[in-house]
Amino acid sequence: MRRKSVLPLVGLFLVLGFHHVISESPLPNNGECGFSSDDKDLCALYCYRSMKLGLAYIIELKEKIKILEENHSDSQLSKAVENLQSKIDQQNTQIANINEFITNSVRQKEVEEKAKSQTEIDNLKRIVEQLKENFENVQRLAAKDKEESLAEQSNRNREIENLKENLATQKSDLDEAIKDLESKKKEFEEYQTKEKNSNNKIGELNSKISSLEKNSQKEMDEKAKSQTEIDNLKRIVEQLKENFENVQRLAAKDKEESLAEQRNREIENLKEKLATQKSDLVKAFKDLESKHNELKEYQAKEKNSSNKIGELNSKMLSLKKKLEESETQLTDSNHLVKKHSLQLNQTKEYLIECREKLPKPNCKGISSGIHEVEIPRIVPTSVLCEGDIEGGGWIVIHKRFDGSVDFRRTWSEYRNGFGNKEGEFFIGLDNLHRITNSQTYELYVQLGFHNGTFLFASYDHFRIGNETTKYKLESLGEFRGTAYDAMKINLNQAFSSFDQDNAQLINGYCTEWYGAWWHNDCGLIHLNGKYFNREDYDCSSMSWWNCMSLKSFQMLIRPK
Incomplete structure (x- = not known):
């Protein structure tokens, strides 16, 4: 019974303790709590201090209640109630003051915020007007820049023309400067x-x-x-x-x-x-x-x-x-x-570079290998040059050395040429006609035997006709060499292949037996015959004059 009569007092003490904490806690100045982001720290500090004081006061009340439970009496309870009632009245007064303070602070803050907002609105309006003015200026400048750009483009075109004229003038000045x-x-x-x-x-x-x-x-x-x-x-x-x-x-x-x-x-x-x-x-x-x-x-x-x-x-x-x-x-x-x-060196380097890019007129002065040359009446073409035999400058037109290419070919193949310039090949009768009719050419035939020896046959004016004449061997000139002069019987003979035999025959088909050539009754030269990788006496083999098989040969021409 006694514990039940004490519980309302405990609740009353808690309420009064909360009001006491609020009344005892110092309020922030100028109504800062809860109104701006700058005052969050002050508000947090205020709330923290209030809670801390509230907890301390609750602990104190608990101790007082414990004492009252042990030593209470009716008179003491009456006095305690009266004290509590007076404290409640004081707390109500303080709460009213706090509410009034908060109301006034809120109103003042609203007025300040409104004035501040109006100021910001006015500033924004001025900024918008300034932006409009700037935009109009930008538009005017853009139009002006467009006009100036067109004028500048025209000036640039004129400057380019002037530069071209100046370049021509500078070129002539350079020539004069060189003379000077x-x-x-x-x-x-x-x-x-x-x-x-x-x-x-x-x-x-x-x-x-x-x-x-x-x-x-x-x-x-x-x-x-x-x-x-x-x-x-x-x-x-x-x-x-x-x-x-x-x-x-x-x-x-x-x-x-x-x-x-x-x-x-x-x-x-x-x-x-x-x-x-x-x-x-x-x-x-x-x-x-x-x-x-x-x-x-x-x-x-x-x-x-x-x-x-x-x-x-x-x-x-x-x-x-x-x-x-x-x-x-x-x-x-x-x-x-x-x-x-410096200008001359640059020009010289440029000319050297251009000259190196230009096709050479022939193989003269060029090292052995495949090079681009420009032969009269022939478009620039790649040829195999030989720079190590008798002073160099030779164009290789016919070469065999390992039997890797089959030389039993048709008329059109001999006309157009076949094989690989890095291996065995024939340059083609049509190219050979164009080259040998552009100027005077000499012919050099190098013959290699299986025993390691070499012979040669040379003619100082080699020329063949066109396809109408069946690429007739029109000229040979003077002979010199260590081999037998075996081509003299081929002079004025048409070229023959196995599918177009133009030989002046006595005994059968020469090309079937001895391969393509300027045959005269099969003749003595069978350079397009069968390749033997051994020394053998066989007239169907790749041979020169005496039917002894050759290991290699190459036919070379160069301008006289």
Whole structure:
């Protein structure tokens, strides 16, 4: 029963404790709690402190309740209720104050937010107006840029045309510059010769100047020596004057002292000394006059030397100035030479590159291998060149060496050519006709035997006809070689293949037995016969004249 009467009091204490916590907790200034993101930390701090105080007050109430349960009485409960009621009234008053404060804070915040929003709206309106104005300016600038772009495109086209004209002008200027460069080169060589001569002359002048300086120094030494002698003579004259004065004084004194004889002897001695000194003085004066004349001559020479040195210095300055001007011109010429040399090297490299890309007119000067050549009346074509036999420059037209290609072919195949230029092949009768009729060609046939020996047959004017003539062997020219002249019986014969036998036959079908060739009654040459990989005496084999099988052969032609 007692516990039930206490429970309402406990609830009342909890409520009062909560109000007490709120009333005891310091409120934030200026209504900051819950109104802006900047005040979240203050609100969190406020709530945390309130909860902390509430928990502490609840603990305190529990302790008070525990004490009341142990020691309560009716009078104490009445007093406790009265105290609680007064505290409730105080808390209600504080709550009313808090509500009023919150209401005022909210209103003030709304007013501030509204004013701030209106300010932001005004700012946004101004920004929108500025953006509209900027957009209109951009549109005007875009239109202007479009017009300027069209004008600039037109200017660019004109500039391109001008550049083309300038390029043509620069090309002609380059040609003129090359000519000027050659002229400058000659002038430079002449200048080098003149400069060499000038250097020699300057060396001679320097030698002369050195010689003059030495003479001048010598004359100056002589002048100093003469001046010393003059000074000595002056001192002697002064001494003589002093002696003469002494003689006069002594003579006067002797007269006064009546010592005439003694003084006379002294006078005679002095006279003799005076005469001697006089003669010495006369001689000294003569020497002095001679030295004076020599000094005048030296001064004249020195003056002439000074004039010559002045002239030489003037010439040297002039030559030095010319040399500096020449060096400046040489430097300019060197810059120009370097510039044109660079342009010439670039042009040379470009021409070399172009020349390397262009087909060669023939195999002359080309190493052995497959190359693109441009033969008259034939489009540029790849041919096998031979550069190691008798000076090179050969075009290989027919080659066999291992039996990898079957040479029993039709007329059209022999006309067009077949095989592989890196192996066994035939260039074709049509190509052979075009080549040999473009200019004079010589023929070289190299024959290789199974025993390792080689022979050759050469003709200095090889030519065949066109298909209308059945590619007749029209010319061979003079023969030379180590093999037998076996082709002479084929001259003026038409070419034959197994499907078109044009041979002048006596005994059957030559091509069936001996292969395609310019047969004359089957003849002596069977180079398109069967390939034997051994030495054998068989006229159906690939052979030349005596039916002995060959290991290899190649037919070469080149312009004479």
